[in-house]
Amino acid sequence: MEMTMGTALLTDKYELTMLEAALASGAAHRRAVFEVFARRLPKGRRYGVVAGTGRVLDMLENFRFGPDELGFLRNVVDRPTYDFLAKFRFSGDIYGYREGESYFPGSPILVVEGTFAEAVLLETVVLSILNHDCAIASAAARMVQAAGDRPIIEMGSRRTHEQAAVAAARAAYLCGFGSTSNLMAGLRYRVPIAGTSAHAFTLLHDSEAAAFRAQLTALGPGTTLLVDTYDVPEAVRLAVDLAGPELGAVRIDSGDLAVAAVEVRRLLDELGATATRIVVTGDLDEYAIAALAAAPVDGYGVGTALVTGSGAPTANLVYKLVAREDATGALAPVAKRSVGKPSRGGRKWAYRALDDTTADAEIIALAPDETAGRPLLAQLVRDGEIIGREPLDTARARVHATRTELPANAHSLSPGDPAIPTIFK
Structure with a gap:
């Protein structure tokens, strides 16, 4: 029997495990801040490209636990958790780097603010979308750079999952591919089609x-x-x-x-x-x-390498709690000290420092500082309402502008360190 599903079950069981335990302890409704970032870029890459933000907003709009989802979960979670999920609506704020923006190690490309219960439920699906789309976009940007003025057709649908193929076509077009062979991408995202x-x-x-x-x-x-x-x-x-x-x-x-x-x-x-x-x-x-x-x-058609991130099929992004409400009601920084997997506590603001018109550094600050450079975080969701949607062509134009802003060494295909340093203030 076919069911009408939202996006709420595109998640891991451990999100519900944490929610159930946090509801029992009373901590579920503490204010919390989660950040999405990469500790490092894929080996040898000099920058990454943000993609998938628009798809995250689409996902959030449909993140509901309806009758089908609740029927499945009836014997999975306890009654208080079931009742919470039945009424779930994300009511927090989300900030993020705009699609098409470049990013570097430590860049907080998405900031989710809300209660712990609300924000933790989004972790898996947010990472699923951003890890895939940023990986594809980062590979696509390198291919477009190599192609110069010659157009590239995206044609990798037969080399990946059927829904991943649609997302890959979108990410490739975002980064400068001229068209796709995927008809669903043409319908859903108005990507030009060719074949x-x-x-x-x-x-x-x-x-x-x-x-x-x-x-x-x-x-x-x-x-x-x-x-x-x-x-x-x-x-x-x-x-x-x-x-x-x-x-x-x-x-x-x-x-x-x-x-x-x-x-x-x-x-x-x-x-x-x-x-x-x-x-x-x-x-x-x-x-x-x-x-x-x-x-x-006069033109190229690219398939397998594109949809597999050209050797880097994931962007290595993580979703980490960086601040939570303490006993006084204030937001207190929290951080992991795990070996090899540390995090930096505190809600962040991000800026791109420029030397004239060329990017010089990624500045990550613990307080707003408009003197640090070009602001990178835009509000995407306010009090649960999506306010940050933009046309795909706007993001596509941003890729070109951002690529022009990067220093020359960013465009080398040879392995190297990130093109600019990330400085934490």
């Missing part, structure tokens, strides 16, 4: 000519023909013969792409198809894209 055909389409027909002719008849000469099913030069000649010099593009999906691109470009020009573009695909990542910089390539 050609697979080798199966060519193999289906009695000849390569029949396959090309069918695609051209259906889609017109501006379509992209896949030319490496059999013999590439022969396929290119056939494609131009059938489509004419107005053929939109050819796609190469195998072999030495740099060598093949040079040969195909020469052949297209000889045949008069000087405006026909060359799109390459096939296990590309930022390093392969950078290696093709001198090749006559």
Whole structure:
């Protein structure tokens, strides 16, 4: 039987374990502050990109324990916890780095303020969204940097979970990819969609000519023909013969792409198809894209490397309690001293210090300090009401502005330390 579900069960059991015990002890309603941050960036990365904030707000709007959820939990939690969940509505405040902003170790990219009971329930799903989307966005930003002015199509849907594919397409577009093959991302987030055909389409027909002719008849000469099913030069000649010099593009999906691109470009020009573009695909990542910089390539299609974060499938973000109400009613800093996993207590404010127009440091302060630099935290939720939504294209523009602000060493693909230091005041 299919059920209509919100997002409240996208969580770990231990959140409910803590809630049940805190309700019993009386501590559940203490004011608390949680922060999302990364202790370190993935190995060798010089900066990260914030993505998923908009999806967190969508999640929060649907974070309810309805009849289906409560029916499941009836024998999981005790009666006081069940009654609390039945009436649950987040009524606190949330601040965060805007989507498209860069971040560094220690950056408090999300700050959740509310009662402990309210805030602790959000931990798992917030981390699930941000760890995935920030990882994808950070990889996508490197690929876009490597591609320069050449467009990239996101095409990783068949290499990941079906819902992760939609989120990955959104994060990739946020960071500068031009389009996606994922139709749900087109519907849900208005990401431009693109797609050609697979080798199966060519193999289906009695000849390569029949396959090309069918695609051209259906889609017109501006379509992209896949030319490496059999013999590439022969396929290119056939494609131009059938489509004419107005053929939109050819796609190469195998072999030495740099060598093949040079040969195909020469052949297209000889045949008069000087405006026909060359799109390459096939296990590309930022390093392969950078290696093709001198090749006559007009666009890239990236799949597996993108949806797996190009070797860093998680952003290593954590959700930690940094302050809680004490016996006097004041917010007192709290921090872990665990070996290898320490945290810094106190509610934070974050700023980007600039040397003229170039980022110089990430300043994390325990009190507001507008002289420290450009403020990074914006209020997203006030008293449980979402106030911080923005169009995806606004965040997309922010990625470009932030990338321009970073020092030159941030854009190197070679392993290195974070591009700017994080300074705690």
